[in-house]
Amino acid sequence: MDDYSRRAFIRTSLPGLLGLTMALPGITALATRANACSGRIPQDGAIHWDAFLEAIAREAGRQHLDDWNEAAYVATAAAIVQRLDLDSPELKTAFEQAKAGVGNQRVDFDHLEKQRDFQISFVQFEKGEEIRHHDHPGMTGVLLCATGTVDVWNYDELAPQPGADTLLLKEISRAALTKSDVSTLTSKDRNIHRLQARSLTQLVDIFAPPYNGERIARSRWFKVDPEPFQGREGLFEASLG
Numbered sequence: 623m624d625d626y627s628r629r630a631f632i633r634t635s636l637p638g639l640l641g642l643t644m645a646l647p648g649i650t651a652l653a654t655r656a657n658a659c660s661g662r663i664p665q666d667g668a669i670h671w672d673a674f675l676e677a678i679a680r681e682a683g684r685q686h687l688d689d690w691n692e693a694a695y696v697a698t699a700a701a702i703v704q705r706l707d708l709d710s711p712e713l714k715t716a717f718e719q720a721k722a723g724v725g726n727q728r729v730d731f732d733h734l735e736k737q738r739d740f741q742i743s744f745v746q747f748e749k750g751e752e753i754r755h756h757d758h759p760g761m762t763g764v765l766l767c768a769t770g771t772v773d774v775w776n777y778d779e780l781a782p783q784p785g786a787d788t789l790l791l792k793e794i795s796r797a798a799l800t801k802s803d804v805s806t807l808t809s810k811d812r813n814i815h816r817l818q819a820r821s822l823t824q825l826v827d828i829f830a831p832p833y834n835g836e837r838i839a840r841s842r843w844f845k846v847d848p849e850p851f852q853g854r855e856g857l858f859e860a861s862l863g
């Protein structure tokens with residue numbers, strides 16, 4: 623069962639999104655791997671899809687080390703994904719093909735890559751579509767806005783009050799992301815977010831570690847009171863569901 627599709631999405635099988643996956647060059651291209659590994663790509667230069675996967679795989683693989691630092695990882699991963707050449711013919715074609723899903727009245731979601739240490743997903747919103755408040759248990763997330771404009775709100779969960787049957791979410795940030803902007807979360811910080819598109823928007827989402835059965839089972843969705851809790855700015859009462 624997919625991570626998101628079980629709760630919030632109907633996994634699409636539209637030709638457009640399948641085309642996106644197929645249009646992306648495969649990581650098995652040996653020449654590309656050699657290129658990415660040998661460091662011949664300039665540190666600040668644009669990188670293509672294969673080099674991007676290679677770089678993320680290398681960084682995400684560090685999560686098993688004792689000195690793994692989520693905040694440092696998401697900063698590095700954000701810098702890597704911001705180098706992804708969104709104007710490359712392959713990606714431009716892929717994102718155009720994905721627009722075949724436009725008009726279906728739902729957020730589209732598809733896997734682009736899944737490996738042991740990370741997964742990369744594609745998300746497409748039409749104007750006004752949203753993904754409501756949810757968390758990412760034990761995971762980091764780095765999302766890149768590839769096209770369009772999307773509002774992203776991030777929250778921390780406050781320690782539960784004894785006996786309370788509701789939760790309190792503290793808004794940590796809100797941002798309008800446009801092309802090449804990035805939003806990050808770690809398992810401890812900003813782990814809950816909500817997204818709503820101002821226009822047709824396409825995202826590339828990197829999760830490390832990837833979703834598995836246990837993380838899917840622990841995922842939570844929240845119903846959030848839009849009014850600040852007791853009039854306290856940035857604080858919102860929420861319940862699960």
Ligand SMILES: [Fe+2]
Nearest residue numbers: 756758763815
């Ligand atoms: Fe999310």
